[in-house]
Amino acid sequence: MTATDTNQSHTPEHARPRASETPARPRWxxxxxxxxxxxxxxxxxxxxxxxxxxxxxxxxxxxxxxxxxxxxxxxxxxxxxxxxxxxxxxxxxxxxxxxxxxxxxxxxxxxxxxxxxxxxxxxxxxxxxxxxxxxxxxxxxxxxxxxxxxxxxxxxxxxxxxxxxxxxxxxxxxxxxxxxxxxxxxxxxxxxxxxxxxxxxxxxxxxxxxxxxxRQSGGFDLLGAASLTGGMLSAVYAIVSLEHGFGTDVILTAIAAVVLIGAFFAIEKRVEHPLIRLSILKNPTMIRANVALMALFGSYLSFQTMISLYLQNGLGWGAMTMAMSLAPAGVIVAVLSPFTGRLIDRYGTSPLILGSMTAMVIGYGVFLWRGGSPEPDYVADFLPSVLLFGVGFALGFSSIVSQATGEASDDDQGLASGLVNTSGQVGGALVLAVVTGLISGGSGEGFDPYRPGLIFVTAVALAGFFVVAYPMLRRGGAKPQEAPLTAVD
Structure with a gap:
């Protein structure tokens, strides 16, 4: 008999906690x-x-x-x-x-x-x-x-x-x-x-x-960090500079990007304390999660940048009007985010990510259809897309991060979380670089110069949709098996 059992044997029956009762959580x-x-x-x-x-x-x-x-x-x-x-x-x-x-x-x-x-x-x-x-x-x-x-x-x-x-x-x-x-x-x-x-x-x-x-012991992978950052900067510079043609600067920076990113992977294979253990990339679910966040963050960051230029420079909207036009998306993200964990517990991550990418694709499509009107009406032409973006981002971000980290072992949790967030930032930079080249070389007035960029953003979101949907389609629509997740709610 434990000390707890002994104490309870001398406690009056009415004073003992019932079996169904749980101890009160200590207050912070x-x-x-x-x-x-x-x-x-x-x-x-x-x-x-x-x-x-x-x-x-x-x-x-x-x-x-x-x-x-x-x-x-x-x-x-x-x-x-x-x-x-x-x-x-x-x-x-x-x-x-x-x-x-x-x-x-x-x-x-x-x-x-x-x-x-x-x-x-x-x-x-x-x-x-x-x-x-x-x-x-x-x-x-x-x-x-x-x-x-x-x-x-x-x-x-x-x-x-x-x-x-x-x-x-x-x-x-x-x-x-x-x-x-x-x-x-x-x-x-x-x-x-x-x-x-x-x-x-x-x-x-x-x-x-x-x-x-x-504190943990070990070393820094400074060469890996420098080669990764330098490679991404070179890649973005080469993409943005393409609007001026294949000049020497584009060719040299493109070569530098390939060399530096290749060097990064070579370094990660040999360094004692790598930034990324490449074995973690063998997990297909984790790869899909990283690609999904690249598509989600890359498409929306590029859209927000592009739409700011269009509404203010193209339509002459003031900065406050422009900000308030996108504010409903931010409000939806703030309101829905605390409940995403419960949705993950109930439905799993894959359906939520698929719903997120669906909302983004439809939102971009609606904007392509309605947003280019000569005298657009905000409620009819813009607001439906803005609301879809809010729902898509609220459902997608937490679900993608949960899927990426849910597939990792306890020792790899920090690495998986850092990797998926890095993928989102890299996707944002690369997609924005392409979009910038497309809208800088566009012709026409009003919405026309921005249409190629919006088409590309829609294509990126659609690619993310198919990456997420592929395992479900392969199983004939059955929900993919997922590792148990400890959701944040």
Whole structure:
């Protein structure tokens, strides 16, 4: 008989807990809430940055004299820096300490925001965006690691990750609205407004995030990170430069991209502590999840950039009107995201991802059909697509990440999560590069120059749909078997 049994034998019957009752979950202390909110605001800042800059692009281009090819680097520079070093960022936090890496990266992020809001040169602005993306590649995994190590596995951690994800979704939604307001005042405020928020998060992290008691041992794969980032930058530059023909710069950068990306895979096979253990890529479900996020994020990021240019430059809409036109999508993402985990538990990831890609394809198709009207009506011509995009992104993002990590072993969870998020960023940069080339070389007035880009975006989403649907079609419509998932709800 255990000590617990002995104690219960001397407890009056009416005072004993019933078998059906479960012990009350311990309440989170104020210190735990402070840690969670601090880490969550870092994710919110990343999401704010992605949504705010798109609306400001036409104003930036007008003041700094940048064409569409240059403007896309303001977006691509950030996502390439983010995607290129995301895996290294997670590894660095494990080796050097989560709090230390988190604080240093936040300082760099805030400094890059300040510089971006003050410069008068397109080149310096793009450089600040790349640096800002590099900083985000360290803040995001460090923040995630702070959350997962501060809360016990199970209901507490799931609840914490759910709140963490809601901050990201809310940051994206509020960024769309704030960007319109700030751009009306002046586009520089879309960069400067985040500086005081970063300062508050830094102070909060110093005060509330505990020091790391344990750190992993091992080394850094700096060559792998450098070759991957350099290869992606070269590939995007070559694609964007194609609008001017196959010049020497296109050929040389294309060769550099192939060499550097090839070198990355060669390095990963030989280095002692690789960024990516290539054996993880043998899992077909994980590969499909990565391709799906490339299609989802790549198509929508490109659409948002393109539609901002069209509505403001083509139709003469103000920045605030433009931002509010996309805001319903952000609101839907913020509202639905907390419930996606429950849907995953009930239906599995594959049906939700398929539904997500279906919504995106239909949304782009409807915009192709209705959005090019000479005098479009927002409710009839634009709103249906915007609502579909919100539903598609809300269902797809969490489901794709859950599918990618659900197929990984416990030891590979961090790698799988970093890999799928890297795929999303790389997809965003590559698709946007192609779209920029298509709309820069387009002819005509109004919607016509943007039509080729929108057709390509639709094709990307459709490719993602078929990648997800293929296993289901192969089984005659049966739901694919999936590994059990611990969903965030």
């Amino acid at each position: 202390t104020p210190a735990m809430w402070a840690v969670l909110i601090t880490a969550s605001f870092a994710l919110c800042l990343d999401a704010l940055d992605v949504s705010m800059v798109g609306v400001a692009l036409p104003s930036i281009g007008a003041e700094l004299g940048l064409d569409n090819a240059s403007l896309q680097w303001i977006v691509s520079g950030y996502v390439l820096g983010y995607g290129g070093l995301l895996l290294l960022g997670g590894r660095t936090a494990d080796l050097l300490g989560r709090k230390k890496v988190f604080l240093i990266a936040l300082v760099v992020f805030g400094a890059a925001s300040l510089v971006g809001g003050l410069v008068d040169s397109g080149v310096l602005l793009i450089a600040s965006r790349i640096v800002k993306g590099l900083a985000a590649a360290f803040t995001a995994p460090a923040a995630m690691s702070i959350v997962t190590t501060s809360f016990r596995a199970g209901p507490d951690r799931n609840r914490a990750l759910s709140i963490f994800a809601v901050f990201g979704a809310s940051g994206y939604a509020s960024g769309l609205i704030l960007s319109g307001l700030l751009t009306e005042i002046g586009w520089r405020w879309t960069f400067l407004a985040t500086v005081p928020v970063v300062a508050v998060v830094i102070v909060s992290a110093v005060l509330f995030v505990p020091k790391d008691t344990e």
